[in-house]
Amino acid sequence: MTAMGKVRGYNAGAMLLHWAIALAIILQIAGGFAMMHTQIIPDALRFTTFQWHKTIGLLVLALTLARIAWRLLNPPPAHAPMSRVESGLAHLVHFLFYLLMLAVPLAGWLVVSVSPTAIPTLLAMSPDLPWPHLPLPAAWKGEGVSDLAGTMHAVLAYSTLGLLVLHVAGAIKHSAIDREPSFSRMMPLGRLPRQSTAFLAVPLAAGLAVAFFGGGLAAGRLGPESTSLAVNAAPGESAPAATGASAWTIDKTASSIRYEVAFSGNPIGGTLGRWDAAIAFDPAKPTEGSAKVTVDAASIDVEDAFVKSNVPGPDGFDVAAHPTVTLSVDRFEAAANGFVGHGTMNVKDKIVPLYLPFIFTESDGRAHVTASVVLDRLVLGLGLQNDSTAQWLGKDVTVKLDLFATRAGAASPQS
Ligand code: HEM
Known part of the structure; x- marks a missing residue:
C-alpha cells in the first residue's frame, strides 16, 4: 500500500x-x-x-x-x-x-x-x-x-x-x-x-x-595577497645626465615606455612608471653615442589583476632586492631602416645582450625615437616559478619605446 x-x-x-x-x-x-x-x-x-x-x-x-x-x-x-x-x-x-x-x-x-x-x-x-x-x-x-x-x-x-x-x-x-x-x-x-x-x-x-x-x-x-596592494616606491637610481653636443633631454610627459605580453591567449599591456634616460646620440656619428635608461623596478605595472600582484615580488622583478632595471647602449650604428643600439640589459641578477633597432626622426631640434624590442622573460628570470613553460604567460615580452627629446641646452617646446 x-x-x-x-x-x-x-x-x-x-x-x-x-x-x-x-x-x-x-x-x-x-x-x-x-x-x-x-x-x-x-x-x-x-x-x-x-x-x-x-x-x-x-x-x-x-x-x-x-x-x-x-x-x-x-x-x-x-x-x-x-x-x-x-x-x-x-x-x-x-x-x-x-x-x-x-x-x-x-x-x-x-x-x-x-x-x-x-x-x-x-x-x-x-x-x-x-x-x-x-x-x-x-x-x-x-x-x-x-x-x-x-x-x-x-x-x-x-x-x-x-x-x-x-x-x-x-x-x-x-x-x-x-x-x-x-x-x-x-x-x-x-x-x-x-x-x-x-x-x-x-x-x-x-x-x-x-x-x-x-x-x-x-x-x-x-590581506597581504590583495591585488590592489600598492607597489613599494623604491627610489630609482637616476641615469647620469649625458653631456656634450650630441646629448638629449627627454621630454618625459610626451614619452612613454610600455610593454605587451600574452596572457591566457590575450595580449595584456604594462607600463614603466618612473624612469630616467641619459642619451648621447648624433645621427651623423652614431658609433660615438651611448645611452642608459634606468627604470625604477617598483614602478613597473601590468594591466591585469592576476599578474599584477606577482610583478614586484621575488618571482617578478624582486624590487626589494633589485630596485632598478637598466638598459645600456654602448654603441649605435646605422641600419637599413634607421639605427641599432648594441648594449646590455640588467634585470635582477641577469645581464643579457641588448639589440635595439629604432627609428630616429628630428625636426626643429626635437627628436622622436620609436623602438620595439622583444625580450624573453624566461631568460630574464621573470615568472619562472609561476609559469616556467609559458602555459599562461607568454615568454615573449614586446617593449615599446616612444621617446621625444630636445637637444640638451635647447629650449624645450613644452617648457
Ligand atoms: C563543490 C565544489 C567543487 C568541486 C565539485 C570541484 C571539483 C573539482 C574537480 C573534479 C577537479 C579536477 C581534479 C582532478 O582530476 O585532478 C578540480 C580541480 C581543481 N579545483 Fe575544484 N572543485 C570545487 C571547488 C573548488 C574551489 C572552491 C576551489 C578554489 C577556491 C577549487 C580549486 C581547484 C583547483 C586549483 C583545481 C586543480 C587542482 C590541481 O591542480 O591539482 N575547486 N576541482
Whole structure:
C-alpha cells in the first residue's frame, strides 16, 4: 500500500538550495575533469575556466552553509516507510553529502592557498573582488602540500560522484519499485503537500552566505595577497645626465615606455612608471653615442589583476632586492631602416645582450625615437616559478619605446 497521503515534499527554500548546489557541483566536477585531463577547453579559455571554477566552488561553499542553516530550522519532512537498512543508508549518504559539500571546496581553497604559483583568486575574475588565501603557516606553501591538497580535492570531488550514484539509485528504487513518492518530494511540480517553512531560516541562511562572501572580500582587500596592494616606491637610481653636443633631454610627459605580453591567449599591456634616460646620440656619428635608461623596478605595472600582484615580488622583478632595471647602449650604428643600439640589459641578477633597432626622426631640434624590442622573460628570470613553460604567460615580452627629446641646452617646446 502506498503512503502517498502521508508523505510531504520539501519546501521551496530547500528545493531551491538543493538544485542550485546540485547543478553547481555537477558543473564543477565536469569542468574540473575537463580542465585537468582533457584538451576540450581551448588554451585561451583554460585560465578563465580555472578562475570561474574557483568562484563557483566558493559559491557552493556559501550555499552549503545556507543549506545547513535552512535544514536546522526546517528539518526534512518524513519520507515514505522503508526498511531500517535503507533508511540508515539514506541518512548516511545525506550526511556524507554535507561533509563533502564542505570538504571539497575547502580542499580546493587549500590548493590555491598553498600553491607555489601564487595566482590570486578574484571572484568572477573581477579585480574589485579579491578573495583571500586561507591563513596558513608560511611553511605550508610549496609544491608538497599543494600536491597533497590537489589529490585530496580530486579524490573527495570524485567521491561525490559515487554518492550521487547511490543517491539517485535510492530515489529510483523508491519511485519505480516501491511506488512511493521520492523524486517528487524534491520537485517543484506535483500535488504533494509541502513541508511548512520556518521563515526565520530566510534571514539566517541569506545572512550566513552574505557574511561568508562579505567577510572573505573584506579580508581579501585588507590581506597581504590583495591585488590592489600598492607597489613599494623604491627610489630609482637616476641615469647620469649625458653631456656634450650630441646629448638629449627627454621630454618625459610626451614619452612613454610600455610593454605587451600574452596572457591566457590575450595580449595584456604594462607600463614603466618612473624612469630616467641619459642619451648621447648624433645621427651623423652614431658609433660615438651611448645611452642608459634606468627604470625604477617598483614602478613597473601590468594591466591585469592576476599578474599584477606577482610583478614586484621575488618571482617578478624582486624590487626589494633589485630596485632598478637598466638598459645600456654602448654603441649605435646605422641600419637599413634607421639605427641599432648594441648594449646590455640588467634585470635582477641577469645581464643579457641588448639589440635595439629604432627609428630616429628630428625636426626643429626635437627628436622622436620609436623602438620595439622583444625580450624573453624566461631568460630574464621573470615568472619562472609561476609559469616556467609559458602555459599562461607568454615568454615573449614586446617593449615599446616612444621617446621625444630636445637637444640638451635647447629650449624645450613644452617648457
Ligand atoms: C563543490 C565544489 C567543487 C568541486 C565539485 C570541484 C571539483 C573539482 C574537480 C573534479 C577537479 C579536477 C581534479 C582532478 O582530476 O585532478 C578540480 C580541480 C581543481 N579545483 Fe575544484 N572543485 C570545487 C571547488 C573548488 C574551489 C572552491 C576551489 C578554489 C577556491 C577549487 C580549486 C581547484 C583547483 C586549483 C583545481 C586543480 C587542482 C590541481 O591542480 O591539482 N575547486 N576541482
